[in-house]
Amino acid sequence: KNQVEQSPQSLIILEGKNCTLQCNYTVSPFSNLRWYKQDTGRGPVSLTIMTFSENTKSNGRYTATLDADTKQSSLHITASQLSDSASYICVVSANTNAGKSTFGDGTTLTVKP
Amino acid sequence: EAQVTQNPRYLITVTGKKLTVTCSQNMNHEYMSWYRQDPGLGLRQIYYSMNVEVTDKGDVPEGYKVSRKEKRNFPLILESPSPNQTSLYFCASSFRGFGGYGYTFGSGTRLTVV
Numbered sequence: 001k002n003q004v005e006q007s008p009q010s011l012i013i014l015e016g017k018n019c020t021l022q023c024n025y026t027v028s029p030f031s032n033l034r035w036y037k038q039d040t041g042r043g044p045v046s047l048t049i050m051t052f053s054e055n056t057k058s059n060g061r062y063t064a065t066l067d068a069d070t071k072q073s074s075l076h077i078t079a080s081q082l083s084d085s086a087s088y089i090c091v092v093s094a095n096t097n098a099g100k101s102t103f104g105d106g107t108t109l110t111v112k113p
Numbered sequence: 114e115a116q117v118t119q120n121p122r123y124l125i126t127v128t129g130k131k132l133t134v135t136c137s138q139n140m141n142h143e144y145m146s147w148y149r150q151d152p153g154l155g156l157r158q159i160y161y162s163m164n165v166e167v168t169d170k171g172d173v174p175e176g177y178k179v180s181r182k183e184k185r186n187f188p189l190i191l192e193s194p195s196p197n198q199t200s201l202y203f204c205a206s207s208f209r210g211f212g213g214y215g216y217t218f219g220s221g222t223r224l225t226v227v
């Protein structure tokens with residue numbers, strides 16, 4: 001069964017600090033992996049999309065890494081801001097079903113002043 | 114502005130009263146999908162559509178119907194809502210399936226069934 005597990009479930013950091021969120025998946029055969037940011041009560045917004053051949057992709061202060069061999073991804077947030085407080089969701093798609101993706105339960109990040 | 118528009122944003126209804134949540138996108142996307150989000154459970158897929166007149170079940174389709182008569186619209190229909198369908202609903206669209214183009218999500222519809 002395809003699964004996506006994210007850790008930690010929640011995280012509290014001080015403004016200005018860095019943090020790393022983890023995503024492990026068993027989805028196969030792998031097509032792509034996406035990270036989304038979801039503010040409370042709002043729709044998720046795409047941060048990065050990574051395919052099999054990509055190891056690292058950056059979007060401003062967000063950097064995602066992908067290790068397709070170990071089926072792990074991480075999202076690193078640099079110099080955190082209060083506006084980074086949100087849920088971060090990892091989503092993985094397989095090549096076998098174009099319509100379905102497997103969603104992680106998300107990591108809730110709280111940035112405190 | 115490229116966007117996915119859901120209506121209504123908030124809805125309170127009674128058990129058994131049929132309702133429709135509309136979803137419209139202006140990006141000419143082929144793929145559209147509905148999700149529900151409940152505390153501690155993450156996003157779960159209800160139905161999706163790969164193109165006009167092509168729909169398929171997601172992980173939690175029971176109690177829901179959809180239609181895709183036009184490319185831009187993908188309404189979610191609850192024929193006889195029940196309290197366990199109280200949830201936050203999101204519509205999403207993408208250029209094509211497989212997720213490689215990323216999803217654009219709507220702002221959500223918070224549904225309460227009493």
